[in-house]
Amino acid sequence: MTETVLVIDDAADVRALLSVALKDAGYRVVEAANGPDGLETYHAHQPDLILLDIGLGSMDGLEVCRQLRAVSSAPIIFLTSRSDEVDQLVGFAAGGDDYITKPFSAKVVVARVNSMLRRQLRMAPEERTRFEVGPLALDLESRTARLNGEPIHLTRTEFDLLTCLMENPERVCTRESLLTRVWGEWYGDSHVVEVHMSRLRNKITSAGGPKVGAVVRGVGWRLGVEA
Amino acid sequence: MPADPGDAEPQESPAVAAFLAERRADVLRRAIETLETCSTADLAGEAHRLAGTLGVFGLDEASAAARALMAAARSGPSPDMSRELAATLEVLRGNAASLQGRGPG
Numbered sequence: 001m002t003e004t005v006l007v008i009d010d011a012a013d014v015r016a017l018l019s020v021a022l023k024d025a026g027y028r029v030v031e032a033a034n035g036p037d038g039l040e041t042y043h044a045h046q047p048d049l050i051l052l053d054i055g056l057g058s059m060d061g062l063e064v065c066r067q068l069r070a071v072s073s074a075p076i077i078f079l080t081s082r083s084d085e086v087d088q089l090v091g092f093a094a095g096g097d098d099y100i101t102k103p104f105s106a107k108v109v110v111a112r113v114n115s116m117l118r119r120q121l122r123m124a125p126e127e128r129t130r131f132e133v134g135p136l137a138l139d140l141e142s143r144t145a146r147l148n149g150e151p152i153h154l155t156r157t158e159f160d161l162l163t164c165l166m167e168n169p170e171r172v173c174t175r176e177s178l179l180t181r182v183w184g185e186w187y188g189d190s191h192v193v194e195v196h197m198s199r200l201r202n203k204i205t206s207a208g209g210p211k212v213g214a215v216v217r218g219v220g221w222r223l224g225v226e227a
Numbered sequence: 228m229p230a231d232p233g234d235a236e237p238q239e240s241p242a243v244a245a246f247l248a249e250r251r252a253d254v255l256r257r258a259i260e261t262l263e264t265c266s267t268a269d270l271a272g273e274a275h276r277l278a279g280t281l282g283v284f285g286l287d288e289a290s291a292a293a294r295a296l297m298a299a300a301r302s303g304p305s306p307d308m309s310r311e312l313a314a315t316l317e318v319l320r321g322n323a324a325s326l327q328g329r330g331p332g
Binding site for chain 1: 238239240242243246247250253254257275276278279280281282283284287290
């Protein structure tokens with residue numbers, strides 16, 4: 001089945017370029033020029049991935065991302081002229097999965113889209129689709145996470161990180177292994193792992209769960225939850 | 228000798244490279260129109276948007292000029308802003324003339 005990518009950018013020329021590049025790579029593309037239209041287009045087409053410009057008009061990309069995250073776990077890649085680390089962190093905090101700084105090459109954007117959409121295949125071990133450790137449970141087929149039987153809403157990145165930790169709770173996952181498994185090809189700051197791990201931990205503890213992602217200094221992280 | 232604006236996209240697919248070559252002159256023309264007509268209040272925002280678009284279309288010098296204009300325009304009208312506006316328009320017109328001289332393809 002052809003996967004659909006939603007491009008939300010107020011620059012018509014950039015939208016047109018991305019549309020050509022993504023269609024050339026075999027994707028179906030839908031477009032929107034501003035935040036409200038982007039949300040409407042999301043609901044109409046249920047895309048598999050969203051490319052979202054941060055610098056939109058009255059409703060900026062961060063707000064669009066927050067609203068999308070309330071209803072969707074589809075990966076969101078921010079497009080922006082802002083390269084500051086602070087802006088990247090704000091983008092991740094809003095629920096973004098990846099970040100591409102303008103000016104970009106269309107080829108790089110397509111590669112990142114490919115990588116993000118193939119991630120789910122990489123993430124799914126053939127032999128196991130369910131993991132349970134203590135109060136936490138993951139179902140890879142339905143992509144659902146539960147805490148004490150109650151669903152918790154995780155972004156795709158948070159879900160994939162938790163999967164890595166829960167596959168073998170005693171194993172330490174290095175930064176490199178997490179970057180490779182969760183992000184695939186990652187060109188940005190490797191501290192992205194800390195940012196998303198922290199968000200995952202906060203989401204679970206604020207729902208009354210245990211503190212996941214125990215730091216093994218100088219090596220990486222392990223689940224840190226008793227079975 | 229400086230490279231021509233938008234010299235070949237060696238890494239892009241043929242479809243994308245053709246699109247970039249076909250659209251580049253229009254992108255420059257619209258950028259010039261935008262900067263000639265936009266209000267002082269909108270200048271920083273428009274320059275920001277243009278810096279991204281021009282760069283994505285491989286117009287690196289024009290993108291850098293727009294970025295410098297954005298920085299100058301952020302603090303409001305000033306001689307520096309006027310200077311950067313004139314400099315950016317000069318780069319854009321130079322790029323447009325260079326592309327026109329080169330002709331299609």
